[in-house]
Amino acid sequence: QVHLVQSGTEVKKPGASVKVSCKASGYTFTGYDMHWVRQAPGQGLEWMGQINPNSGDTNFAQKFQGRVTMTRDTSISTAYMEMSRLRSDDTAVYYCARAGRAVGSSWYAYWGQGTKVTVSS
Amino acid sequence: DIVMTQSPDSLAVSLGERATISCKSSQSLLYSSNNKNYLGWYQQKPGQPPKLLIYWASTRESGVPDRFSGSGSGTDFTLTISSLQAEDVAVYYCQQYYSTPYTFGQGTKLQIK
Numbered sequence: 001q002v003h004l005v006q007s008g009t010e011v012k013k014p015g016a017s018v019k020v021s022c023k024a025s026g027y028t029f030t031g032y033d034m035h036w037v038r039q040a041p042g043q044g045l046e047w048m049g050q051i052n053p054n055s056g057d058t059n060f061a062q063k064f065q066g067r068v069t070m071t072r073d074t075s076i077s078t079a080y081m082e083m084s085r086l087r088s089d090d091t092a093v094y095y096c097a098r099a100g101r102a103v104g105s106s107w108y109a110y111w112g113q114g115t116k117v118t119v120s121s
Numbered sequence: 122d123i124v125m126t127q128s129p130d131s132l133a134v135s136l137g138e139r140a141t142i143s144c145k146s147s148q149s150l151l152y153s154s155n156n157k158n159y160l161g162w163y164q165q166k167p168g169q170p171p172k173l174l175i176y177w178a179s180t181r182e183s184g185v186p187d188r189f190s191g192s193g194s195g196t197d198f199t200l201t202i203s204s205l206q207a208e209d210v211a212v213y214y215c216q217q218y219y220s221t222p223y224t225f226g227q228g229t230k231l232q233i234k
Contacts, residue, residue: 109182
């Protein structure tokens with residue numbers, strides 16, 4: 001069965017960077033795009049971007065361009081999301097979510113458990 | 122960006138009764154080449170990641186009870202819970218995956234009356 005296991009809670013100061021990992025198992029890692037979605041406390045869901053684990057190609061929401069990097073290590077079936085120049089409004093739970101196989105199938109049947117990132121001085 | 126607007130923001134329904142949530146998109150989610158609507162529905166309970174209920178606007182995900190159904194096309198979509206159960210208390214989100222940035226509705230909080 002498919003599992004996505006994320007790294008643990010992070011507490012960072014404004015201006016710092018954070019790197020969240022998402023280890024996949026139960027399927028061929030390179031066969032499905034990985035997406036990242038965040039949720040601020042008490043708020044809705046916000047799509048951040050996606051990575052093709054096979055090619056490494058990425059696509060980001062414009063608001064995260066230049067501040068977010070998505071990478072992967074296919075040898076350990078792990079995707080990473082790194083955000084720099086953190087601000088207090090980046091405080092959120094960050095999720096990785098696996099898309100469907102076919103092109104255009106960007107719904108998410110599988111999610112990581114979430115990584116809470118708190119940005120506070 | 123495509124804006125997704127859900128209504129109502131919150132909803133209280135008696136056990137066994139029908140619950141209906143609306144989702145409207147700022148542009149059509151119907152892709153003419155395959156006649157599919159690029160719309161999904163999720164359920165989220167406190168402290169948990171979202172759970173996929175419906176994709177392609179009306180296809181129920183495996184394992185989802187058949188009291189959940191999705192309908193609609195173009196810009197207007199509906200999630201219906203035919204007979205509300207206690208375990209259905211949650212926040213429900215629609216999501217468009219027609220074009221990036223993929224966007225979600227603001228959520229509808231469903232409670233028991």
